[in-house]
Amino acid sequence: MEQANIFKLIHAIEKMNNHNIIQFTKQYPYPLGISPILVLSELRQKGPQKQVELAETLGYTKGAMTNIANKLVNLEFVDRLDVKQDKRANQLSITETGEKALVEAQEIGKKMFVDLFQELTEEEINQYLTIQEKLLQGIDDRIQKNN
Structure with missing residues (x-):
């Protein structure tokens, strides 16, 4: 691939990500970015x-x-729980309020992506999905190779 096209693609991805972050922040009523939301998701899972x-x-x-x-x-999205085996340690546990905040974040995210992908035809969505799956497989392959 021509290097100019790679940089053009990188710029387009960054621009789209920045737009999505700004739109999400405007819609999400809590003072949280993506990192705390990922923590809530991990705790729920x-x-x-x-x-x-x-x-x-x-x-x-x-x-x-x-x-x-x-x-x-x-x-009050998580509680700290004492660990019985180690009095110095604690665990984080998602609360009901945290669950609601996470669901709200996910609903906003889904709506944003649905709106974004409305610009594409069904064929373009299928092509994009194929590309994303190929990139994810490459990531998985590199992780497997390094382990």
Whole structure:
């Protein structure tokens, strides 16, 4: 592929991502970005977890995870639970309020993507899906190769 086209593609992706972030932020009523929402999603999927586990899974530093956890606790989206085996440790657990905030974030995200993809024909959506699946397979292959 011609390098100019790669940079043009990168620019288009960045522009679209920036637009989506701005639109999401305008619609989402809570003072959260994507990182805390990903933490809520992880807690809903896998249940209570230690901050260090969440940081590793999501690729955040311990400091970033502490800031995210504090924000989520202050908003009452997560609770800190004591770990019986280790009195110094605790786990984060999503609350009912956090569940509602996560569902709202997901609904806004879905609506935004549906609106975005309305610009494409059915054939273009199928082509785009094929491309995304190929890129994801390449990521999976690299992860498998490095493990």
